[in-house]
Amino acid sequence: MIELHLLILVIVVSFGFVFSYLAMKEHDLLKALALSSVQSTFFALGFYILAAPDIVLAYLAIAVGAYTALVILAISKTERYEVGE
């Protein structure tokens, strides 16, 4: 039968997918960045359920901290709103 942790894994990663989709559709780049870091938090939970704590430690620090900061620096050198279409 389905084990409980696999069920939690599916729920958590589905939330991650939802947030990554929202991040893709967002035209305000800073908001998209915030959504994408929420998505990485869910994926980090997924990695924890998959018993990979080493990955969790690196993934959280990189995806929520370093990656977000790099992209904010990149946005500060261009424009905040995505235009077109």
Added chain:
Amino acid sequence: MKRDALVAASFLIAFIFIAYVVTVKNILGLGGEELRPLSEFYLSHAFAHEGLTSHSPEVVTAIVWNYRGFDTLFETFVFFLAIMGALSILRLDREQLEHARELEGSMPHRQMDLIVKATTKLVVVMIIAISASIALHGHLTPGGGFQGGSAMAVAALLLFAAFSKFTLERRGLTLKHTISAYAAGLALILATILAPVVLYGGKVLEINLLPGETGLFNLDVGEYTAVTFGFLTVFLILGIPEWVFKNILRRELND
């Protein structure tokens, strides 16, 4: 909008279907409780007293730095190349750096709120302690040099956000110092992988010849320093505002 919702829902359904088929129906043969011979080797040898052991109860670190050490070594080199690439694209000579610092100093200085500053100080101390425990206990508990280093880089980023880059540079966190510390970390890694050859006549990266867990510990500390200061180098050079860069370039054109 309706099409978007449809696309999202179909992706979700496809994902849940694949997850069900792979985990419950075990269609790829990934499930099961039995160990494969390779994982049995790692589990039985990583913390043994003789043979090809790496004296570490943390099997992941043992694989990352000992059994698959060359992978990690070349990963470190790739990281090095990325940072060198960023530095060579955005490089400034000494005079230009002076000029950039003057321009940044002349910017109207906006202070953060007292609450933000005090909280950041507390949180930064905690993050530094945790990152040190992740990195220095990398051979005992989950974690290692890269994980600890990236956590430490996040602490420095919080300081950037709360106190501005200019304040930190005035306190001594300059590009010269971060690059020197990065080089020191890489030197520690190189010294550790060459030590077995020089001291014991072994092969490169045969760190189980070194006494106890010294090899893994040194590599973790080296990677910790290298990753922390590598990230900091990139952030310091990327954190220079765009108008300062433009000002410097214009001056170069006029000369």
